[in-house]
Amino acid sequence: MKKQQQGAALFVVMVLLSASMVVGMTAMQSSLVDERLAGNFRSSVQAQMTAENTLSSLVNPVNTTNRNDFLGQLVANPQLLEETGGKLTGDAIAQLLQAGTLDEFIEDLLPANFDELEEEDQRQIKEALLANLELQFEVNTEEQTVTITSWDRGLRNSAARDSAIIYSYSRRETDSASWRQYQRGFIACEGMRVGGMRGGGSAEFNSFNSQVEGGINQKTGNAYLSTREEGADVFLTGNGRINGKVYSTGDLVFSSSSIVSGDAYINGLADFSGNYNALVNGDVVAEAAVGNRRKVRDHVGGELLLRSGGAGLEELEATASCDEQGVVGLYEKYLNETGVSSSGDISITDWNISEATVLSSEGLYDPHPEHSGDYVEVEGLNGESVVRVDNFKLAGSRVFQVGTKESPANIVMLVEQDFEISGGSKFIIEDGSSLTVIVKGKFLLKGGRKIEVEGNGLVVDDEKEPRAAFSLVSLYDDSLNEEGENAGVYVSGESTYYGEILAPYSHVNFVGSSHLYGSVYSRKLSVEGNNKFYHDEALGVFGVGLKEDAWCSFDDLSPLTIASPVDRLSLPNSQAEFNGKGSVPDITVTQGDLERFSSANAANDNIQGGIPDGLFSRGESAEKFHAFIEMIRTRSDTVQVQGGSVRNNTSFGSKGNEQITFVNGTINANNISGAGVLVVKGNYDAGGNPEFDGLIIVLGNYSQKGGGGRDLNGALLVAPYNASNLTFASANIEFSGGGSNDFNYDEAALRTAFNLLNDEEQASWGSCNAPPASGNGELTWSLSGWR
Numbered sequence: 001m002k003k004q005q006q007g008a009a010l011f012v013v014m015v016l017l018s019a020s021m022v023v024g025m026t027a028m029q030s031s032l033v034d035e036r037l038a039g040n041f042r043s044s045v046q047a048q049m050t051a052e053n054t055l056s057s058l059v060n061p062v063n064t065t066n067r068n069d070f071l072g073q074l075v076a077n078p079q080l081l082e083e084t085g086g087k088l089t090g091d092a093i094a095q096l097l098q099a100g101t102l103d104e105f106i107e108d109l110l111p112a113n114f115d116e117l118e119e120e121d122q123r124q125i126k127e128a129l130l131a132n133l134e135l136q137f138e139v140n141t142e143e144q145t146v147t148i149t150s151w152d153r154g155l156r157n158s159a160a161r162d163s164a165i166i167y168s169y170s171r172r173e174t175d176s177a178s179w180r181q182y183q184r185g186f187i188a189c190e191g192m193r194v195g196g197m198r199g200g201g202s203a204e205f206n207s208f209n210s211q212v213e214g215g216i217n218q219k220t221g222n223a224y225l226s227t228r229e230e231g232a233d234v235f236l237t238g239n240g241r242i243n244g245k246v247y248s249t250g251d252l253v254f255s256s257s258s259i260v261s262g263d264a265y266i267n268g269l270a271d272f273s274g275n276y277n278a279l280v281n282g283d284v285v286a287e288a289a290v291g292n293r294r295k296v297r298d299h300v301g302g303e304l305l306l307r308s309g310g311a312g313l314e315e316l317e318a319t320a321s322c323d324e325q326g327v328v329g330l331y332e333k334y335l336n337e338t339g340v341s342s343s344g345d346i347s348i349t350d351w352n353i354s355e356a357t358v359l360s361s362e363g364l365y366d367p368h369p370e371h372s373g374d375y376v377e378v379e380g381l382n383g384e385s386v387v388r389v390d391n392f393k394l395a396g397s398r399v400f401q402v403g404t405k406e407s408p409a410n411i412v413m414l415v416e417q418d419f420e421i422s423g424g425s426k427f428i429i430e431d432g433s434s435l436t437v438i439v440k441g442k443f444l445l446k447g448g449r450k451i452e453v454e455g456n457g458l459v460v461d462d463e464k465e466p467r468a469a470f471s472l473v474s475l476y477d478d479s480l481n482e483e484g485e486n487a488g489v490y491v492s493g494e495s496t497y498y499g500e501i502l503a504p505y506s507h508v509n510f511v512g513s514s515h516l517y518g519s520v521y522s523r524k525l526s527v528e529g530n531n532k533f534y535h536d537e538a539l540g541v542f543g544v545g546l547k548e549d550a551w552c553s554f555d556d557l558s559p560l561t562i563a564s565p566v567d568r569l570s571l572p573n574s575q576a577e578f579n580g581k582g583s584v585p586d587i588t589v590t591q592g593d594l595e596r597f598s599s600a601n602a603a604n605d606n607i608q609g610g611i612p613d614g615l616f617s618r619g620e621s622a623e624k625f626h627a628f629i630e631m632i633r634t635r636s637d638t639v640q641v642q643g644g645s646v647r648n649n650t651s652f653g654s655k656g657n658e659q660i661t662f663v664n665g666t667i668n669a670n671n672i673s674g675a676g677v678l679v680v681k682g683n684y685d686a687g688g689n690p691e692f693d694g695l696i697i698v699l700g701n702y703s704q705k706g707g708g709g710r711d712l713n714g715a716l717l718v719a720p721y722n723a724s725n726l727t728f729a730s731a732n733i734e735f736s737g738g739g740s741n742d743f744n745y746d747e748a749a750l751r752t753a754f755n756l757l758n759d760e761e762q763a764s765w766g767s768c769n770a771p772p773a774s775g776n777g778e779l780t781w782s783l784s785g786w787r
Contacts, residue, residue: 048161054133054150055165059783068781071146071167073760074139088135144169165786184539188525189228189322189504195238195256195527203240203527208517210458211538216517219243221261223535230318231268236260236278240527244535245282249318252286254278254299263302267315272299287315322523323504327473331414331438336585336606338379338386342416346376349395349423356399356428359435361385361409381412382583384436388414391441395423403433410434410460417441421449429453429469429498434460436471443474444485445514448493458498458517459538468518468539470499474506482507482524489522500539554695554750554765557715558588558608559743563625564720566593568732576735580606580745622721622728628764629699632679633662635761643667643682652678655693660756666700673710677753690741694753701732704741713746714753 058067110129114122134151149164186192186205195201205223208216223244227234233250236242236258245262246252252266255274263282264270270289272278278292281301288306289296297304307315334340348357348366357366364376364387379386392415394400403409408430418441421427429435431454437443445451453469460469476488484490488506491497495514501522508522513530519539527533559578566589578586585608589597594609632638639652643665652674653659660677667680670688678692683700691710697717720729754762 048163052150052163054135055148055163058148059165071169071781074137074146075141075169086137089131089133165783167781167783169781184500184519184521185224185226185535186519186525186533187226187228187521188523189232189319190524191227191232191234191250192225192525193235193237193527194240194258195236201238201240201529203238203529203531203533204243205241205533206243207535207537209537219534220537222537223533228319228322247316249316265316272296327475327502327504330473331440331475334381334386334412334414334438335388336608338381340379340386340388340414341377342388342390343376344389345391346389347391347393348398348400349393350398351396353398356401358401358404359387359409359411360403360407384410384412386412386414388416390416392419394421394425394427397424399426399428401428401430402435403430405430408432412436412438415439415441418444420444421451422446425449427451434467434469436473438473438475440475442476443472443489445491445495445497446493448495450496451498453498458536468500472499472501472503474501474503477505478507479505479523484509553754554715555747556584557695557717557750558585559712559745560716561588562590562593562718562731562733564718564728564731565590566596566733567730568734569596570734570736572735576741578743583747584745623726624764625719625721626723626726628761629679631761631764632660632677635660638662640664648688652676658694658752658756676756693746693749695750703732703734703736705736711742711744713744714749715745716743
């Protein structure tokens with residue numbers, strides 16, 4: 001019986017062991033499944049994170065310009081992505097991301113010996129990984145949205161996940177709330193204060209239109225105050241009235257009972273805590289708001305929209321430089337183009353002389369020249385008369401007059417030091433005349449004096465654009481000492497100023513009870529007392545002495561423009577000539593090469609250092625230029641030519657039959673001719689009698705041997721660059737022989753050449769950021785969804 005029991009026990013033990021083994025095996029299988037599930041889940045989460053990280057980089061403010069420009073192109077031309085099915089991968093994504101690189105997303109996936117591999121092997125591994133990253137774009141023009149879906153399609157264990165964001169867009173018309181549309185008003189880049197450091201005063205801001213019935217006596221309520229640089233505040237410390245709108249790239253701070261009749265757009269804080277009666281009658285868009293009343297919104301007559309409370313409210317676009325108008329080189333521009341000499345000091349300061357001293361296109365007439373200078377040299381330039389003095393001072397009871405009723409004059413006065421009006425004097429601009437003062441020193445208007453404009457001539461409407469009859473351009477930099485009369489522009493007492501002030505480096509300081517009718521663009525603006533500021537809506541965009549168009553054409557290029565540093569240089573010593581015809585410098589080179597070109601007789605000594613605005617001066621340099629060249633090279637109707645096939649007498653188009661030609665290689669031939677745009681990838685060795693109407697771009701060295709009788713009408717741009725590191729390379733410029741080929745500025749030929757480009761290519765050349773062709777107004781973007 002005992003043996004039977006032992007056998008039964010053994011059987012039971014065996015059964016239990018078998019059951020344990022089954023349980024163990026099941027547990028092991030379950031553990032493996034769990035491990036695989038966990039691994040797959042981890043890969044899936046990592047894929048989701050990669051997709052979202054890509055979108056986070058795209059949303060990063062550093063990428064705003066690239067992103068919005070690209071989305072704007074899609075809205076204007078949704079067919080752009082048809083070839084790729086609306087997708088971008090790899091390097092195409094990287095081009096959109098200045099902040100957040102794709103290398104960061106794949107760094108942990110690279111093999112352990114990656115750094116030891118050959119460069120080509122590393123490139124192939126990266127390409128294989130990045131091929132799994134994808135951005136997909138879907139444009140919905142009815143709902144005005146662009147949906148961007150980011151995919152990781154298998155970087156880790158073939159796990160694929162996606163994430164998507166939605167950007168909504170709208171169009172701000174030129175008369176809407178977009179502060180960027182306004183070119184004139186009361187602008188202070190670094191900030192403004194209305195009411196003085198200690199408050200007080202009841203300054204008024206308003207607007208009028210001098211060219212409509214009622215003119216200066218009819219106020220329209222469209223004034224606006226704005227700052228431009230990041231963090232620049234608007235302080236309202238007095239009991240002022242802003243009959244219009246306020247745009248602040250920093251905070252808007254009320255420390256008194258000031259009232260804004262219109263809207264306020266604020267990047268930072270709307271601070272009403274300084275006074276119970278502080279009020280904005282329109283809408284307020286801000287990051288945050290604080291108030292003096294029980295509810296902050298009681299300080300707002302319209303809607304209170306806080307950026308921190310919801311998506312869709314973009315900040316104002318801040319500018320990096322106050323001198324967007326490019327006035328820094330304006331004095332030298334006039335000086336170089338006219339060569340006018342200084343007439344010394346003009347000091348008109350006597351009493352008891354009633355007859356006016358008159359400045360006209362003929363010179364200065366003074367009934368008592370012994371007190372104001374014997375002679376003023378006048379040089380003509382494009383319908384303007386240019387004079388130059390060291391100092392200008394008007395005081396006593398004297399009268400100074402620009403032009404006469406019978407002979408109106410357009411005068412540009414270059415002032416090397418200071419410009420001052422004071423005492424009991426009168427400063428008069430006759431009807432139909434205009435005066436632009438470009439002053440390197442300080443501008444002082446003191447003691448209740450007036451700058452008067454006779455008749456209804458506050459605005460002179462020439463063929464280019466409406467402009468103020470009196471324009472002050474201050475080049476004075478007072479950033480280290482800007483208080484009181486040390487400010488670059490100082491107006492005190494009960495003075496009256498008719499005209500505009502353009503002072504990107506100066507503090508404009510109004511003290512007392514003065515009146516201004518026109519506009520102000522300044523580094524800083526202070527209004528202390530009971531001053532009245534009225535913006536003249538009849539003024540056009542800023543354009544003092546400059547072209548009114550943005551850089552969106554070839555017509556600012558010199559007959560010879562060299563964007564690269566020059567190595568070997570040999571300029572013509574024969575009859576050949578570079579001629580900018582008073583519209584552009586004869587030769588434009590980099591600042592570092594200016595001295596080397598200073599003896600170029602063929603350029604009439606009219607040589608400019610510093611590459612012109614637009615493509616070459618926006619921090620994009622060779623990178624932007626390379627993108628433009630690639631657009632030209634790859635467009636469908638570009639005439640492709642191999643350099644070795646170019647023979648003597650080859651023609652690349654003709655006037656009336658202009659074309660875009662891309663020569664892939666060098667040209668070494670005589671008697672080349674053509675019209676339109678000619679791009680030479682290599683060196684260009686011209687001989688004989690070359691002739692061209694339009695723009696020639698040489699990406700190598702340029703040399704010309706002999707020749708005569710035929711000319712280049714337009715511009716020659718020499719700009720070799722290194723495509724791998726996107727920097728400009730050195731160029732050889734060599735002219736030899738006794739030829740007389742001229743290089744002439746021709747605006748019509750350059751504009752005809754520019755119009756051969758499509759909208760995208762034109763925008764790429766000029767960085768104009770023009771709104772898309774479809775629809776009106778400026779596109780604005782807001783992030784409206786993320787899933």
